[in-house]
Amino acid sequence: MTQGLDLAGQLAQFKAVVDSLPWAVFWKDLDSRYLGGNQAMAKLCGFASPDDLVGLSDTDLWWRDDAASYRADDLDVIQSGQQRLYVRLPFPGEGGSTIWIDRHRIPLRDPSGAIAGVIGWFEDVTTRKNAEDAEAQAQLEATLEMATPLLPVADGVLVMPLIGKLDAQRAAQMSETLLTGVTQYRAHTAILDVTGVRRMDTTAIEALARAAAGVRLLGAAAVVTGVGPTVAQAIVRLGVDFGQVVVLGDLKAGVAHALASAHKRRA
Template identity: 90%
Template sequence: MTQGPDLAGQLALFQAVVDSMPWAIFWKDRDSRYLGGNQAMAKLSGLSAPTELVGLADTDLWWRDNAAEYRADDLDVIESGEQRLYVRLPFPGENGGTIWIDRHRIPLRDPSGAIIGVIGWFEDVTTRKLAEDAEAQAQLEATLEMATPLLPVADGVLVMPLIGKLDAQRAAQMTETLLAGVTQHRAHTAILDVTGVRRMDATAIEALARAAAGVRLLGAAAVVTGVGSTVAQAIVRLGVDFGQVTVLGDLKAGVAHALATAAKRRA
């Protein structure tokens, strides 16, 4: 009958298994002192071998400033008996930058099922996080583009209906789309309709004025429509100079004005 490996052999095999894992893995006792870890964890800790982790606490390692937080996380798992998986956190990188990790913790139990500590591991998800951020930004830009359409309504006349809240990011996107459209369509008039804007604060009004100024610099006329009494009072109160911008009550009046102006130029 073939005998299995002795205890020392089993421990060596276990260590070889965890050392082959791509994550930094550790296990601690109920006092949050390290009972062991794998080679990736030793490297992360600035140690040469996993055996050097044994008996240390987080206060002994280079992330000691966060030791109290990590101790609290350990206690949460130990006292609740529940696992805490996929906790995404920023983490200091080797070159002073920031990496993103998914942190996992589960209870460490003895053969009887009693909780004697915690097992944890870190997964570097920086590449995934950056890809997710890039995708989210692309979706945001697409949403903003759809929320700020530029409509050719007549030869040389563009209308940009604004709906919702006009914040700094959307204002910048609005201006970029508007000026590109004036150039592309060789427009003589660009109408900014603010009827659907819920609230016009200083940021929105100043952005509107800058967009109109940009249109004029391209040699086109800027028309703002849909300005109610509340917005008009805000413009006066803030002292925003709309210069040579034509301000009209509604979009219909703005289009009529643009067409009449174009007819006079042709006459």
């Protein structure tokens, strides 16, 4: 049976454990003064040893501008006795860059169970956040693509039915999909059907005009369908110029117009 460690040995073992952790770990007293930390925390603070951290507060460190916020977080944990885990924040990195951290804080308790301060640690989650952001962007783009489908309904005729709200981001995606499709399918007519658009404001109407202008620059005809009295009045009121775009009441009329135009060109 191995002999138990004395106090000095236990402290040395504890130090070895916390220094081996990949996170910046620290512990503070009730006044938010540092009682200690691991080697990663010392490096973050710009110190050679964690011993240099003892007795300091956040106002003494290079992030002193955020000291009041950190003190408030400490007090929240100390007074509530509740842990605060996975608080994601931007944090200054090397060379003026920004990294993302998950900040964790739990109550520090003495042997009797009374709260004596706070234990905290920082976890660099920049890589994880970038991956999450990329996945979210991919999902958004897929959703936008499904929300603005481009349908070849006849030889040389494309229809893009628009449904819901047409905001700036979706308008940009709509134009890109439409113009790419006109080139890909060698379309002679592109129909934008706005029957399902809930509200046509300035952004939506101007986006339609720009998309139609782009279609014409590619040598195809642009047709807008599903324009009711309310939308027509909005177009007039805003003074948006649709130029040579054909505007019709419904999609059926738009397809018929496109087919008739194609027939005339072949005759």
